[in-house]
Structures are given as structure tokens and as C-alpha cells.
Amino acid sequence: MAPVKTFRLSYLTSLLLILLPGLCSAVESMPDAEYDFLTEQDLLSDMPVVSSVTGLDQRTADTPASITIIDRQMIRTSGAVELADVFRLVPGIQVYHVNGNRFGVSMHGQTDEFPQRLEVQIDGRSVYLPMLSTIVWTSLGLDLDSIERIEIVRGSNVPAQGANAFLGSINIITRHPLQDNGTRVSYQNGSQDAHNFSLQHNNRLGPVDFRLNASHQENNGFSNLKDGMDSDHISLRSTYSPDIANQFELQLGYSHDIIGVGDGDRPDDFTENKFATSYQYLDWKHTFSDGDQLGLHFYHNQTRMNDRTSLGLLSDLLGGVNPAAIGQVEQEIIIGSTNNLTDRYEIGLDHSSRLNESMRLFWGSTLRYDRLKSDWLLDGRKPVHNRQTRLFGNLEWHAFSSLVFNAGLMYEHDQAVLTKISSRLAVNYHLQPKQTLRFSATRAHRAPSLLELERSEIVRFVDGSSADIQFITNPELAEEDLDALEIGYYGLWPDAGLETDIKIFHEIINNGIDKAKSRVLPGDLIGAALINDNISNFRTHGMETQIIYRPDHVTRITTNYSYAVAKGQRVRAENDISTLKTRVPRHTFSMLASRMFNTGLEGSIAHYRMSPVKWLGGSELLWQSRTDLRVAFPLSDARIDGEASFVVQNIFAEDYVEFQVNNVFERRIFVQLKLNLN
Amino acid sequence: MSHRLNQFFTCLIIFLGCWSGSASSANVFLLPSDDSKAYTQFINQLLAEKRSPEINYQVLAPDADLQALIKPRQQTDLLVSIGTHALQKTLENLPDIPVLAVLITHTAFKELIGQHKEAETRLRDGKIGAIYLEQPASRYLYLAASVSPQAKRIGTVASPLSSEFLHELKPLTEKLGLDFSYKVINAEDNPTHAIDDLMRNSDVYLALPDSTLFIRGTAKWVLLTGLKWRVPIIGFSARYAEAGALAAIYTTPTDAAMETAQCINRRASGKQHRLPAPGYPESYTLTVNHKVSRKLGLPPLDESALKVRINAMEKKQ
Numbered sequence A: 001m002a003p004v005k006t007f008r009l010s011y012l013t014s015l016l017l018i019l020l021p022g023l024c025s026a027v028e029s030m031p032d033a034e035y036d037f038l039t040e041q042d043l044l045s046d047m048p049v050v051s052s053v054t055g056l057d058q059r060t061a062d063t064p065a066s067i068t069i070i071d072r073q074m075i076r077t078s079g080a081v082e083l084a085d086v087f088r089l090v091p092g093i094q095v096y097h098v099n100g101n102r103f104g105v106s107m108h109g110q111t112d113e114f115p116q117r118l119e120v121q122i123d124g125r126s127v128y129l130p131m132l133s134t135i136v137w138t139s140l141g142l143d144l145d146s147i148e149r150i151e152i153v154r155g156s157n158v159p160a161q162g163a164n165a166f167l168g169s170i171n172i173i174t175r176h177p178l179q180d181n182g183t184r185v186s187y188q189n190g191s192q193d194a195h196n197f198s199l200q201h202n203n204r205l206g207p208v209d210f211r212l213n214a215s216h217q218e219n220n221g222f223s224n225l226k227d228g229m230d231s232d233h234i235s236l237r238s239t240y241s242p243d244i245a246n247q248f249e250l251q252l253g254y255s256h257d258i259i260g261v262g263d264g265d266r267p268d269d270f271t272e273n274k275f276a277t278s279y280q281y282l283d284w285k286h287t288f289s290d291g292d293q294l295g296l297h298f299y300h301n302q303t304r305m306n307d308r309t310s311l312g313l314l315s316d317l318l319g320g321v322n323p324a325a326i327g328q329v330e331q332e333i334i335i336g337s338t339n340n341l342t343d344r345y346e347i348g349l350d351h352s353s354r355l356n357e358s359m360r361l362f363w364g365s366t367l368r369y370d371r372l373k374s375d376w377l378l379d380g381r382k383p384v385h386n387r388q389t390r391l392f393g394n395l396e397w398h399a400f401s402s403l404v405f406n407a408g409l410m411y412e413h414d415q416a417v418l419t420k421i422s423s424r425l426a427v428n429y430h431l432q433p434k435q436t437l438r439f440s441a442t443r444a445h446r447a448p449s450l451l452e453l454e455r456s457e458i459v460r461f462v463d464g465s466s467a468d469i470q471f472i473t474n475p476e477l478a479e480e481d482l483d484a485l486e487i488g489y490y491g492l493w494p495d496a497g498l499e500t501d502i503k504i505f506h507e508i509i510n511n512g513i514d515k516a517k518s519r520v521l522p523g524d525l526i527g528a529a530l531i532n533d534n535i536s537n538f539r540t541h542g543m544e545t546q547i548i549y550r551p552d553h554v555t556r557i558t559t560n561y562s563y564a565v566a567k568g569q570r571v572r573a574e575n576d577i578s579t580l581k582t583r584v585p586r587h588t589f590s591m592l593a594s595r596m597f598n599t600g601l602e603g604s605i606a607h608y609r610m611s612p613v614k615w616l617g618g619s620e621l622l623w624q625s626r627t628d629l630r631v632a633f634p635l636s637d638a639r640i641d642g643e644a645s646f647v648v649q650n651i652f653a654e655d656y657v658e659f660q661v662n663n664v665f666e667r668r669i670f671v672q673l674k675l676n677l678n
Numbered sequence B: 001m002s003h004r005l006n007q008f009f010t011c012l013i014i015f016l017g018c019w020s021g022s023a024s025s026a027n028v029f030l031l032p033s034d035d036s037k038a039y040t041q042f043i044n045q046l047l048a049e050k051r052s053p054e055i056n057y058q059v060l061a062p063d064a065d066l067q068a069l070i071k072p073r074q075q076t077d078l079l080v081s082i083g084t085h086a087l088q089k090t091l092e093n094l095p096d097i098p099v100l101a102v103l104i105t106h107t108a109f110k111e112l113i114g115q116h117k118e119a120e121t122r123l124r125d126g127k128i129g130a131i132y133l134e135q136p137a138s139r140y141l142y143l144a145a146s147v148s149p150q151a152k153r154i155g156t157v158a159s160p161l162s163s164e165f166l167h168e169l170k171p172l173t174e175k176l177g178l179d180f181s182y183k184v185i186n187a188e189d190n191p192t193h194a195i196d197d198l199m200r201n202s203d204v205y206l207a208l209p210d211s212t213l214f215i216r217g218t219a220k221w222v223l224l225t226g227l228k229w230r231v232p233i234i235g236f237s238a239r240y241a242e243a244g245a246l247a248a249i250y251t252t253p254t255d256a257a258m259e260t261a262q263c264i265n266r267r268a269s270g271k272q273h274r275l276p277a278p279g280y281p282e283s284y285t286l287t288v289n290h291k292v293s294r295k296l297g298l299p300p301l302d303e304s305a306l307k308v309r310i311n312a313m314e315k316k317q
Helices: A002-028 A040-044 A072-078 A083-089 A450-454 B002-019 B037-048 B084-092 B106-114 B117-124 B137-147 B160-175 B191-200 B212-228 B238-243 B253-268 B290-295 B303-316
Strands: A066-071 A093-099 A102-107 A119-122 A147-154 A168-174 A182-190 A194-205 A208-219 A229-243 A246-261 A271-287 A293-306 A309-313 A332-335 A340-356 A359-373 A384-400 A403-414 A418-432 A435-446 A457-460 A466-473 A480-493 A498-518 A529-549 A555-573 A576-579 A587-596 A602-610 A624-636 A641-649 A668-677 B026-032 B055-059 B078-082 B099-104 B128-132 B153-158 B179-184 B204-206 B233-235 B247-250 B285-288
Touching (some): A040 B212, A066 A072, A066 A083, A072 A083, A072 A587, A083 A093, A083 A102, A083 A147, A093 A246, A359 A450, A450 A466, B026 B084, B037 B055, B037 B253, B078 B084, B084 B099, B084 B106, B099 B106, B099 B253, B106 B117, B137 B233, B137 B247, B137 B303, B153 B160, B153 B212, B160 B179, B179 B191, B191 B212, B212 B238, B233 B238, B238 B285
Parallel strands (some): A119 A168, B026 B055, B026 B078, B099 B128, B153 B204
Antiparallel strands (some): A147 A168, A194 A208, A208 A229, A271 A293, A293 A340, A309 A332, A340 A359, A384 A403, A403 A418, A457 A466, A555 A587, A624 A641, A641 A668
8 A cells, every 4th residue: 555655645746846836937927918008808808706616706507506695684684593593594404403502404314413414614614523524513613793605505516625515515705804894792692591792803904904703602502401502712814915916814713612412312411522623724815917816725623622521430330230240340431532632734726717718717736634633532542644635626618608517526535545536517508698507417425534434432441441332433434425416497587586596406325424233242231332334325306496586675585495305225233224214304494584674673584394304313303393583673873883683583482393302492582782883 | 076075074973973972882891809709799790780781791810911801992991900909910911991990998099009100190091990998987987976976985996007097087076076086006006905995985986997907806805895885886897797886887899899880881871981080989888786786775776767867967078
């Protein structure tokens, strides 16, 4: 193996060495324009319109996948208190509380408490946690008010964003420091004894514009469960444009979170997980005189987790029996660890260019290094790491004025699963300028995360012998494979204020990674061991639609519906084979209607419905229905500028269960005050 | 003798009648700068606007040998150079034929003419004409005044390439009693603060045509700060309106082709032999971004009504 690894590392080094001088010279000597005066080319040239999911700035009608955009107005009027709640407004996505402050955000179901097939990025930085193979939403340190918009790609976006975007991706774009000024404070108080305080300050320091955010959030979680949260965040986003062609950006952040977690079926076994998350992000963008753009970024994410929990004395766990009976001394049985640590380093380069009048290309390369250190998750082994190299590109070709092709390719190589190539081909046909049909085919692969590959959670006695194997991994764990087809329609009727997106899709996932069960492992004295293995094969087909209606400039109604049916098998053990059709809700519906009245009062109502589902590891859930209401009015006079809002979630108190039976979502009421101190 | 005199005068009358006749054929040579979409669109629209069978269009390849191909026979023959490259090529190989330059900016036309002495002479003699692509600075101002009648402060930034717009705008804004603030930004200047500060002190912002790099390097800040300070932005292209300007005013290749066709048709019909003096286009397209209009809390804007208002203001001046 070593010669192969050496070759690949040298290959990458060579590639960079070849590319860098060319790129540097491109930077140092900007291509000279043929004329040093204004020509018709300057007046007729393109301008970026919409930030995209192929790396190219594309109109929605030209993108190779369905996109939902959640803007500030939707975030505000939804009444969402937590970021994850916002995604209930996306067709095809389901959101559930695993615990009071732990969320699952799932695309097309088949997920448990750690949904892992969705990539999430904030300003281009991945926030996927290799240590848990999921997103810890409450540790992202994001104030809802600091979000400019969220672009959700509904469909595999591996060719553009890598393995974690297996079924889709969420791209959060925060507000640029230049977009706001002064200081804003807000305080929210409400149900679950919630106290949420946030501060935002925008300013200029010499040539640098910055935004500073600080917040504190706490609540008690679900009633009768110890799943509350105590959370503090601070973050900085700063930008510097030394000249017209260059922009630099630095982002720093730190979060400290204490979250109560546990299995809702066993309320007495809840523990506290402590997270300390930090990140540093550096980005440089250079625009050439012909409009091409070059980008270079580096980021480092680090998460420390303390989930050390004492299960009590051995004699108590043995029901009062003397531990000597099993050859052990009295001891405290511990699970978890104080020193769980994960780091992700990434450096990447990307370039977008217009090849000719009808073709544009976005390509790039990243080097990623993941490291995991944990006595508990790795059963005392040395830290493990994974290096991943990616080369990707998307070519957009306007073959005719009404026909657009997008071809995307992602080459991923890592130490564990070696090489994978994912691809996508899409054709967009504009029936009319504002009516588009889209056909798309994707083949993608998701390599196991570092945790999925290396997980080994074994409860040991003080003498080192094994008491209980909780979690291990099949050493031959392979990647998941996806084939997906999609037919979509996008239509715009500006005069009627109507915008609609409909798609039908068919996804085939093979070698899905899940937890197999085994009762026969040596050293496993208690219960069944869970084993990360490729045990699921299933197909999901369905339909998603979103309709946005703006009858006038003060009213907006967004309606989303998705229909999904899954067929397949999950083989947990020889005698434990289940179909997966109950693991995705057949019907998911959401609607958000808002209106701004003459007095400045803003009213909105949101309604959510979901058909029965049994999330993996969760309880059987019946039909759910929830209606939220928000009313906000401005506060503005000579001395104050701000807003007061009143939110009622589940206004009709149709209590329902989130994920597990004891997670009962009751009516919740919140009051918020925001003040601009300028 | 008298019979021969009669014959002579009859022929003379017939000859004069033919020469000054209402319809004479015209060979119109079309020279695009290259094969790209804008020039092709222009040519296709121009051909579609042909009204007289007397007009004989000949589309030349961008690299055509002009001296060899163009042998003017009629007074109404014409070479239409489409774009900057095409005009440059024409001036370097100046055939003996009137030239109408289209899809070209005011500055590009002036620069190229200035580089060719003979061209300056032909220009003075009315043998070279032009229909510029960009709008006169006044038109952006009239649009700004029409969408935001209460606006008193106009702001803009420009690169040194576009400083002529500023010189044209200054006396116009004074005439209209407006306060005009601007900043010239060089490639090595930090654009963000200049734009932010200008925007904060403006009631309307004009995003004027400029180099590709300048537009790409400043558009983002213009649009961000425009929303932040709730300042309507007047853009110079459809894409600018799409990206977030309140309204934009521009001449498309189709607009330019229709106006050029009118000129050619008038020439061929004998109504007007002289080429139009170099000037700004009369045809233009106006686009309003109604989403932005709603965001700024403005009443609904009607494109046709705005055009009527702008035309009226232009006539008044």
C-alpha cells in the first residue's frame, strides 16, 4: 500500500506545484484588456445573479438540481427559535427533536439521531462533525438574525460539494459585515424557561469591516426530561478589500455548550454532553479583468466533547451482587470520555471562468485532514486520522438559448476507501423564458466518516477486560452508493406573483451504512453490540413541490409538499430484517403565510403536517400537526428603534411526539425584544 | 437641331429623374467584430427589419478583406461596423464607402477616430456616423428623478475609464437642483468604504457603465450597501436590474438593430442620404425590478409610464 499512498501524495504535490506558478502569474499580471477604454464588451458582459450550487453563479432556472432559498423574511416570520426549525419549510426535509436541544435534519428519511447524509456549510466552510458523523446544530454559534439566506440543494450535490452532500446540502450564507451598521441587542424569553440573549456589532477598523456576534442561550428542554441547554457563542466575521480585484475574509468563532442528551425511552439515564467548538476561516477571492474568479480558502474546525458519564458502582449494576462473583473488584463503571477531540483542516482552491460565450467552468481542488482523538470512541487507541484529496469541476454549456447542460464530476481519494468518482449530468430546457424542464442523473458515493470507520466503544473493567461492547465497526466497511434520477419543472409568473418548483425523483441507495446488531461477540457480556456496517439497500421515489405566491408587496405565502415512498431492506441481524418503508414519512406538508400591515405590524402563520414515521432508533410516531403564530410590531420613536415579537408554537396545543415517546411538544410561547443601538 | 435638342433634354430629364429618384438600390455591408452572440443577434434583427427590396445586405466575416470585397457602386452603399474591433478594422483599411459604426461606446468611437487622421476628415464630411450603445448620462439621471421624485442627493462611483460620465452629469444635476456626490476609484483603491459612505449620503445611486473588472469588483458592494441604506439603484444593464438594482436603462443589440435599420431604410428610400452624426441611441429598454421596489417600500412602477416621463424630460432639455 505504501508505494500507492506515496504516489498519490506526490501526485497531489506535483499538481499543486504545476498549478501554483501559473495561478500566481495569473494573479501577479492581470490579463491586459485589449483596449484601455470602455467598449461594448463591458456593457454587454455578464454579472453574477444568484450564488449557486455548482460553484457558478447561475439563475435558478439553469441549476442542475432543485433549490429552495430561505431568506431573512422567511426565517423571521417562521417564528423559529432554533436554526434547525427553519428547515421544516423545505420540501423533502424533515426536522425532529432527538432531545430537547439535539436536532435531526433529514432528507428523505432513513435517519436516526445522527443524520449523516446531508452536508451543511456556513459561508463555504463545512460544519459536519467527523466525531459524531452529523451536525450539532446548537454548537454552530449562529444567530438567526445574522443569516442572509440559506440555499438548500434538494438532491445529491456530491459532484460539487463532496461525499457528505449525498442526498443534498444546506448552504448558509451569513450577512456581510457591510450589510449592517451599529449595534443590535435582542432578548427572548419563553417556554421551557428559555432565555436567549444576543448581541451584534458592526463596525469598521481602518480598512477592515467586521461583524461581532455574541450570544447566550439556555432552556430546560422537554418537560420531565433532563435535556436542557446552556450555551455561549462568540464569533467574528471580518472582510478587507484592498482593491477592486481582491477580497480577504477572516472568520473566527468559539462556542461552549452543555446539552442534556439521552434515550427518551429511559428518562433516568440522561447525561450532560459538554462541547467546546472553535473555528478559524481564511478566504481570498480574486477577480480578473475578464470576470473570471479565483478563490483560495483555509479553515480549521475543532470540537472537544466531554461526555464522560458514570453508570454507577458495579455492584449496583449487578443488582446488589458482589463484583467478586464475576472476578472483579468494586469499581465505578464509566462510559464516555473527557478528552474527545476532533480537528478538521482544509485548504482549497477554486476557479470559475468563462471558456467562451456558451460555456463556463468551475473547478477546484481541496486537501482535507480529519483527526479524531478519544479514549471512549476509539477504545483507548491512538488518535486516528484521514487525509482526503478532492478534485472537482462543473461545466455549464448553453448549447442553445433554450438548452443548458451541466456536467459535474468529483474525484475523491482518501486513505480509507481510496478513490471514488461521483458525477452528475443535467439538462435544462427552457420551454419559455420563465418555464423550465430539468432532467438530471447522478451517481454518487459517500465514504464512511472517520467515526464510522474507527468507532469502538467498549465498556471495560479496571483490569482492562471487556464488560460490554457497545459499538464497533466492520473492518471492511465500504462506501455508500447512490444512483438518482430527477425530472423537475420550474416556473415563474411575475405578473401573477407566482413561482413554483416541482420535481419527481427516484433514488437507489446501496450499501447504506447503519448499525447491525450482534449478541455473539466475545467480551460482550451485556446486551447486543452495535456494528457499523453496510446493511441497508433501498429505493426512494417521490415528488416534491414548492409554490411561492406574492399577490402584492406585503403578502407572501409559501407552500411545500413532499411525497416519498421507500422500499428496501435493513439487515441488522440474521433474524432482524426490516423493510424501510416506515422510516420516511409518506407526506410532509408545510405552509407559511405572512403579511405586513400598514401600521408596520407583521403577522405570520405557519402550519406543519407529517404522516406517520418511525425514525431509526425512535418511537412510532402518528400523524403530526402543528400551527405556529407570530406577531411583530416595530418600536420606533426618537429614542428607540427596534421590534417586539410574540411567538406561539403549536398554538392549538395539539401535543405531539418528536422522535421518541417522552419528547412531547406542547404549546410554547416566546416573547422577544430587539433594539438597534445606533 | 430642335429635334436633337428635344431628345437631349428628354434624356437629361430622364437621367436626372433616375439619379434623384425616390428608390435606388443600396449595398449594405455588415462587418461584425466576431461571431459572438451580441453581434449575431444584431445582424439577425437588422435583416429581419429589412423593408425595401432595394437593400442588399451582405454579411462579411470578421476577418474579411475589406479592400478586396467592398467596391461601392451606389451613393447609398454603406458599411456598418458592428462593435469596436470592426470599427478599428474598418478604419485601418478604410474603403471608399460611408461607414456607420454601431454597438460601440462613445469613448471607443472617439478614441479610434482620434487614432486615424483620415477618419477625422471623413467624419467632418459626414461620411462616418455612429449610434452609440450606452445611454447619455442625462437619461440615467432622468430615470433616477422619475423613480424617486423626492430624491435630492445623487451618488455614484466610477473608474477613470468612465469619468466622462461624471463630467456630463455634474452640470445636469446642477440644472436640476440636485446634490451630486461621486468618487473616482482606481484599481488599487479600496472600493467598499467609498461606496458605503457615498450610499449613506445618497437618495439615489447611479450604477454607470464601466469596465468589466470595475463592475464585478464594485457591484456586490453597491447592491449590499444599497439595501442597507435603502437607496434605490439605477443600473445600466438588464443583469444589474436582475441582481438588485431598482431599475435599469440600456440598449440591447435588438434595440440597436432596429434603430440602425430605420436609418438604412431612410437612406435607401432617398429620404435621407446623410449619415446620422455620432450620437446616443434613441431606442432603449427600461426594466424595473419589482421585488426590489417592494423591498424599498416604493409604489409599483410602470415601465411604459417611466419611458414616457423620460422622453418628455429629454424633449424639455
